[in-house]
Amino acid sequence: MPEITWEDPYCAEGSACFRLGTDEAGNGYIAVAGDEDHYLTDTREALRTLIRDIKAGKADHLL
Numbered sequence: 001m002p003e004i005t006w007e008d009p010y011c012a013e014g015s016a017c018f019r020l021g022t023d024e025a026g027n028g029y030i031a032v033a034g035d036e037d038h039y040l041t042d043t044r045e046a047l048r049t050l051i052r053d054i055k056a057g058k059a060d061h062l063l
Contacts, residue, residue, distance in 0.1 A: 002027070009033035010051070020047060 004021040006029075011017035017033035028044035030051070031037075040047075 004029050004036070004039070006031075006036060010055070012054075020051060 002023040002025075004023050006019045006021040009017045009019050011033070019031050019033050019036060021029040021031070021036070021039070022044060023029070026044060027041055028047035029039045029041050030047050031039035
């Protein structure tokens with residue numbers, strides 16, 4: 001398992017919380033807050049775009 005540095009959780013209205021993380025190689029990770037052992041990984045930019053869209057309300061139904 002890579003050494004992932006997790007950011008503080010982002011929580012939308014209600015109980016949907018997730019965290020973003022990165023490793024030393026610059027890979028990006030996203031996980032449900034509290035379950036960081038089960039995560040998705042992609043490029044940092046792809047995950048950043050996803051999170052920006054969610055925060056902008058474009059994909060809040062995914063949470």
